[in-house]
Amino acid sequence: MSAEPGSLKRTQYRLGFWLLLAPIVLWLSLLIILPHIDMVLVSLRERVASRQYEFSFSNYTEFFTEPLYWNTFVRTAVMSIVATALTLIIAFPVSFYIAKVLSGKPKMALFILCLIPFWVSELVRTYGWMILLRETGLVSGALQWLGLVDQPVEMLYNDVAIMVGLIYTSMLFMVVPLVTTLDSLDKSLIEAGYDLGGSSWHVMKSIVIPHAMPGIMSGCIVVFMLTLGNYLTPTLLGGKDSLWFTEQIYTQFITRFNWEQGAAFGILLLVLSSLIVWLGLKITKQSFTRVMS
């Protein structure tokens, strides 16, 4: 008799486990895994005539043989890496100041100030930059008013504008993980470093940065992925030379009706970006599980 309640409890426990797991499993399989399998299948077809498709790798060979697509991808990856590095360089002092120098209300206030721009959508923020940077925009007007230039200057539609937009868009995703990890660093460790005669640079290099490494890496991964997959900012701020890989995918799907090529590009973007992240983790000797915890 004593065994029965126990086994009932166990089945209940097991049922609860599966019920709790169900939403995430459904979410992953229905919205992530199944569509990707379908994408792979679509990417392996080639249109031979109207309504006729054949199995082929041509969409993938197209990517590697047509320098245009390959160059666009390299350009997107390089610019994303640069944007990630710049975001880190700007966000690190900010996060350090918030986490270690300030406390109490000012700390909260500054943290919220970092958050506030994200209350409006990315589109609105990007249009904000366009209003500032365009030829008849605020910055150009201010420069003319100050007498620094004698005719309107165009600051939009170039790589610098894309970079500014990307960094601005991803700042928060770097600040939050950095503040979290830096918060967990005991201040007495920093003091001990100074007491033992370390310089500021030394303390930063051997105490703060090693401690913050998981936060740095997780921030970098998130920012890199967001930048690489960004569509709006490069298209709107980059103008005629924007050339972003996601734009290429969009064009293939929507304006060229070439789903097969678009799907192949999508899969390639997924594989190549995962490779870059893996390489980044290898180089900094971090493990994915530690970074993500």
Place this chain on the structure above:
Amino acid sequence: MRSFRQFKYVTMFAAATAAFSVSAQAETLRLLTWGGYAPQDVVEQFEKETGIEVKVTLSNNEDMISKLRATRGAGFDLAQPSQDRIVSAQADFDIYKPMDLSKIETAKIIPSMLEATKKNTEFDGEVYGVPHVWGTSGLIVNRKTAATVKDYTDLCDDSLSGSVSYRLKRPTLIGFAFAMGEDPFAAYGDMEKYQAILDKVEEKLIDCKSNVKAYWSGGDALLNLMRSGEVSAAMAWDAGGWKLNAESPDITFVAPESGALGWIDTFVLPRKTKAEDAAYQWINFVMQPDVAARITESAGNFTASKGSDDFVNDTLKAQFKESFPQADLDNINWYPPVPAGLEEMEGKVLDRVKAAN
């Protein structure tokens, strides 16, 4: 048992709601169209007269085909692609349903346009489209700063460095080809010849890139660039030019010397339309001359409705006459249906132009 019974009630309730929403949907017309083609007052009058609710979704040619392709022709009851893009889309993706012309009051439509559209949208012996709004694309020019622009290729003139805009889409390729003395429409059937023309245009467009401020994609973005004076000449639709002309007389639409490009937007039925009768009702409703005139005023373009010109205001008529003297009107190059496969060739050219420095 109790929970099972509850479950049963819930299912019944859900089924009842589903059935109800289906019957409610039969009284809705989901229209996939262009900006300005279904103005609010026309929609309201139609709803009042027929009791059919109209849901308008704004779109463009490529977007319409993509949307309908994704659902295999479901989700909308009536769509309005241009007449030259129907046959190839139907051949490749099977997203449309043939029109039953007996349900349309054809007497209200200008006969020459109806015939042309019938011919151009015929696939496997069935007609898919009836004409609605027509217009052209050509040049919008600021006469103060870019008076020299008379043809597409003039956009590449050195004096206009950094103040030109056009779209990276097929009309630009076609327009430049005509301006360079070629006839791309005649080469539609000959892939090799067409590729040769495209190569020439590609070279020209890459040369011309330093003149371009930005490649526009949305009509409103272009109008803003023209208004602010950042762009002084652009390749665009006539209606946009006339809209700007009403605001500032210096800017207007100019029919290029090599001929404006003429398009006709049509009505077609998506293959899985759920409100076919409502769709025919809408077509017949908007083809009434006075209703058509209101659409002309909102879209800026004239319609295929017979006699609607009499109801259109004088400003638009004057602007039309100024941009299109009879000779220019006869010179319009009307788009013939695009054969399948051509857009892929054009796509690669456009990609290369975009990537060039």
